[in-house]
Amino acid sequence: MKHLRKAIAATVLLLSAPVGAQAEPSPAYEGQRLYVSYCQLCHGTDGKGDGPLAKSMGLTPADLTTTVRARSDAILTRIITGDGAPTITGRDRHNLISDAMPEWKDIFDADEIASLIAWLRFMSRAKHDLAGDPQAGFELFDKYCTVCHGEDGYGDGVMGKLLALSPMDLTNPNETDRFTNAELAEAILDGSGRYMPAWRGILTGEDVDALVSYIRLLAF
Ligand code: HEC
Ligand code: HEC
Known part of the structure; x- marks a missing residue:
């Protein structure tokens, strides 16, 4: 049912203007x-x-x-x-x-x-605990991350498409479970690959823990 809902959400996204669309929280x-x-x-x-x-x-x-x-x-x-x-x-x-x-x-x-x-x-x-506050994480994700990672966290945000980036699918536990909370936090703070920006200086440690917690919930 989660997938059906996501498929519908993805169709709606294609039909409507994606810019300014809101992050879609997971069940x-x-x-x-x-x-x-x-x-x-x-x-x-x-x-x-x-x-x-x-x-x-x-x-x-x-x-x-x-x-x-x-x-x-x-x-x-x-x-x-x-x-x-x-x-x-x-x-x-x-x-x-x-x-x-x-x-x-x-x-x-x-x-x-x-x-x-x-x-x-x-x-x-869940293989990993929630280290921070997912609700704060949701707001931060909506503000800073959906542009590349997409509203659902699939990796299909507008900027991701424009620049032909392919961020990992954050809703897939096989992808995210490989990382500990500390490793995810580090990837966010210091960036990863060529196009995942480093957020140190923009986001605090508490912000990043909140984001990691939100990402964990995307997989369920
Ligand atoms: C007033 C206290 C109270 C509240 C509030 C409450 N529960 Fe319960 N719940 C219990 C008690 C007591 C049991 C154990 C009953 C038993 O074993 O016969 C229970 C059992 C359960 C079980 C079964 C556990 C099992 O597998 O045996 C589930 C699932 C559950 N609750 C979910 C929820 C959810 C979801 C909510 C919120 C929407 C909720 N409960 C709110 C008191 C509460
Ligand atoms: C400019 C586009 C862009 C933005 C904005 C962006 N990301 Fe990424 N992100 C990427 C790309 C591309 C990757 C894949 C990097 C790679 O291949 O190593 C990635 C990877 C990740 C990963 C996985 C780590 C890894 O090593 O692959 C996490 C976690 C992540 N991003 C979280 C976030 C969070 C949280 C935000 C918002 C604060 C964010 N990203 C914003 C593009 C972006």
Whole structure:
């Protein structure tokens, strides 16, 4: 679905004027924003189940960083929305969860649920931590990087096309996972190859950590 949405976004981009177009955040980026506002209270910053509300309500939420790995998107959707859970029987019984997990079906639409799931997958599968604030990173990326790297991070920005550059596809984990956070930060600060500019002096270390975190989320 992510790819379909990206394909549609790419078509729209070709039809409309690309200049001034906004960066297109990934599902995991959106999911993290929702998670921070709605889920972190119980599930904790890292999904370990140690949020402040869980403590005061005497709840012990599951450690999402381990449990969601074994769960399909369909089951996670049911768990989050609360929809269809009563019909799960027999060997699926372990997917029934307690009343303590709120039912979010009237709060989020299908895209938002998919985004939340992308973020849960990031928390359980990502090879590298988020070193900085992805929301700050998103704004910086939109401002400085989309011109070459493209709104989605595919590497198809206007300047990239004009100069026939081919920046790496930042949405592809096979490309970005090879680099540690420190290596990505270094590439941004000191530049890379002939056409990836060095941003030292323009961006602070904190800015660059934020950018690296945003790039990590582009892969989910
Ligand atoms: C009021 C506290 C609370 C809030 C807020 C909350 N949860 Fe939960 N959640 C729980 C509890 C408690 C459980 C464990 C229930 C159980 O094991 O039967 C749980 C379980 C889950 C599970 C299943 C874990 C597993 O694999 O067994 C998922 C997924 C989940 N929550 C996602 C979310 C998401 C996404 C949000 C935000 C939209 C959210 N939760 C908000 C309390 C909460
Ligand atoms: C002038 C065009 C241009 C701009 C602007 C630009 N990049 Fe790049 N970027 C490139 C090119 C071209 C490459 C591929 C370099 C290579 O082949 O080594 C690249 C590579 C990268 C890489 C991978 C590192 C590597 O060794 O290949 C990262 C990470 C990156 N850019 C992040 C950013 C960020 C973050 C910004 C905004 C602050 C940015 N880029 C702005 C052109 C650009």
